[in-house]
Amino acid sequence: MPDESMTGDPMRGLVGEAVGRGTPVDAGTIDMAAVETGPEVRRRKKKGLGVAAWLSIGWIVLVVGLAILAPVLPIDDPRAITTDIARRGPLADAGTAPGHLLGGDFNGRDMLSRLIWGGRTTLVVATLAVIIGFVLGGILGLIGGYFRGKVDVVVSLVLDVFLAIPAVILALALVTILRTQPGTKGGGLDPEVALILALGFVSIPVLGRITRASTLSWSQREFVLAARAQGAKHRRIISREVLPNVLPAMLSIALLGIAVAIVAEGTLAILGASVETDTPTWGNMIAIGRTALQRAPHVVFEPALCIFFTVLALNMLGDVVRSKFDVREGGL
Amino acid sequence: MSAESPSTVPSSTALLEVTDVATWFDTDRGLVHAVDGVSFTLERGRTLGIVGESGSGKTVLSRSIMGLLPKKGVVRQGSIMFDGAEIGSASPKEMRKYWGASMAMVFQDPMTALNPVMKIGKQITESITTHLDVTRSFARELAVSLLESVRVPDPERRMDEYPHQLSGGLRQRVCIAVALACGPQLLLADEPTTALDVTVQAQVLDVLEAQQRERFMALLLVTHDLGVVAGRADEVLVMYAGQVVEKASTATLFSDMKMPYTEALLHSIPKIAEPSHTRLTAIPGRPPDLVDPPTGCRFAARCVYAQDRCREEQPPLRPGVVPGHEFRCWFPVGTPEGAEALARNQAAGAVAGGK
Secondary structure: OHHHHHHHHHHHHHHHHHHHHHHHHHHHHHHHHHHHHHHHHHHHHHHOOOHHHHHHHHHHHHHHHHHHHHHHOOOOOOOOOOHHHOOOOOOOOOOOOOOOOOOEOOOOOEHHHHHHHHHHHHHHHHHHHHHHHHHHHHHHHHHHHHHOHHHHHHHHHHHHHHHHOOHHHHHHHHHHHHHOOOOOOOOOOOHHHHHHHHHHHHHHHHHHHHHHHHHHHHOOOHHHHHHHHOOOOHHHHHHHHHHHHHHHHHHHHHHHHHHHHHHHHHHHHHOOOOOOOOOOOHHHHHHHHHHHOOOOOHHHHHHHHHHHHHHHHHHHHHHHHHHHHHHHHOOO | OOOOHHHHHHHHHEEEEEEEEEEEEEEOOEEEEEEEEEEEEEEOOOEEEEEOOOOOOHHHHHHHHHOOOOOOOEEEEEEEEEOOEEOOOOOHHHHOOOEOOOEEEEOOOOOOOOOOOOOHHHHHHHHHHHHOOOOHHHHHHHHHHHHHHOOOOOHHHHHOOOHHHOOHHHHHHHHHHHHHOOOOOEEEEEOOOOOOOHHHHHHHHHHHHHHHHHHOOEEEEEEOOHHHHHOOOOEEEEEEOOEEEEEEEHHHHHHOOOOHHHHHHHHOOOOOOOOOOOOOOOOOOOOOOOOOOOOOOOOHHHOOOOOHHHHHOOOOOEEOOOOOOEEOOOOOOOOHHHHHHHHHHHHOOOOOOOO
16 A cells, blocks of 8 residues: 555656646746736826826816806806805805805805806916916026026025025015005006916926926936037027926926915915905905805805815826826836 | 148148147046146048046047037146147137037937937937028938938938937937038047947947048047957057057057057957956056046056056157057067066066056
8 A cells, every 4th residue: 555655656746747847838828928918008007197187187177168168158247246145055054045056155146156257367377477487487497407607506596595485475575565556556566467476476486496406407418418519509408408308397396386376376365465355266265255164164165175176186287297208218 | 842742731631630638627636637638630531549448538538629528627728720720728609610510429328318308300400400501301301311321220210209219229320320410520439339239339330430431531439448449440549547658550559569558458358269267357456546646657556567667757658660659658568678577577476566
């Protein structure tokens, strides 16, 4: 019996070896399949934006679309007062307002209409402000980062000085100065223009710093020297060689900047430095509503949620922009 | 007539005449003598190889000639005559009419020398339209033919691709095409194959050589590899610690080198005839600190021939037997003095630097 088992063992061993020989082959084919599908799966993942990004894009499209279409949408006049719906709305003590989905504010103005018109103003103010910061900050950053030396010292110093002043206080001061021109009673700039200029000015140093940092690293690349060795002028090198490489970082920060500007508008509104309250913005809607937060919370929460989702969506999109443009760099 | 022509002809044929060029960098530690008194001439249609290890000043020399060094903290001396004009102290503004148009440069690393977000075609036409007054479509045609001439396969398709879609060898060809775009008279190639696979190095060098012949350009080939200049350069300049230590026609340099440094460089190339696992002969030590160069011969501390005199007295660049051959050594290789010095060092058990 032990003999049999002795002879059986090697047999089993052989079988096992045969199986063992078989399995690596199988494993090999599986591996091959995995290798073939692997990169494709990864590529698809890289190309796809993901649910969060699509939701963000969807929200931005919705908000921007409504803001653009506000004049032609079948909504109430944001200034029209319907006393029945005053202080009524979702979660309000006075109950909901039939026919007015989001209720009315303290004066009985339709919240939905005010949100759409308010979004229009808020988005225009924030976008134009960031465009000012984008262009001026971008130019300063490119010049400082590209030429370096004394130019950079001056540019950096100016940007640092303005970064050191709390943005809200600076914006508040600017709005006040721009709206009240000395000498003329009630003169000065239109409140909306003043707001755009103030927020734009505040966003210059932020975009300037980012652009400068990015320019600094890109303009030390060899292709910039190569372009110079081919006789390209500074202006051409900055606009053709450096700017396209710096732009993704700038755009990503600019989207973030719009988000920050929206929040800043809200802050200024609470401090009473936004546009007049009869022109709704998300910020001044919150400012009005905060006096009765407990009895009619919807007056505050509706614009606050709009700001929340818009800021979140813009942040997500900033990341998407950055990663989308990065593909080329790490393309291999 | 006959008395005049020898004096006028050489000066008019020499495209580039470099005399006593020195480039010093002002650093916190002191003046770095990166290039210290280099002279040579380069004629149209000829290739000059500049060989030396890292830190020998060859890249700084080529950038000094191009005028591509920063203005701040750089001391430039000596004269650089290009095509009859003095450019040794020209400002970047004055240099711009030469850059790309009559002198161009191929850089070491093709991975970083191309703009990652610009199409290949655009990068070539960009430099064409900078200097030549041509239409967009003509510039494109020119770019395609340039890519063809540097042997880029399927140039039409490559025009619309981005650098990351190309291999290293192809990218370097694109860089060469960019440099050749406006038909420069002088091409400076700064270690053009160092960053490439060995398998494509020869191809890229062949492209450079073919283009140089075809266009009758002067080519300055900077490299650390004697093998690169061996079959391609007409003349070779061996640099060490910012100085020219040996200058000769390529044939003379390889058959009758006088400078121990050149010999050491040659010995450090692995030879195919040697058995496997043969220890590679390396040059011991490192190049000297260029802030405070040694008083004697700069190579003395690493030289197997070095004697007391080498450490005390700097040898001048002196002519060899063959015309045009110059070297900087007290005990040259292949001479009785050299052999004696080597024997003395070996007898004393010295390895390098005579110690």
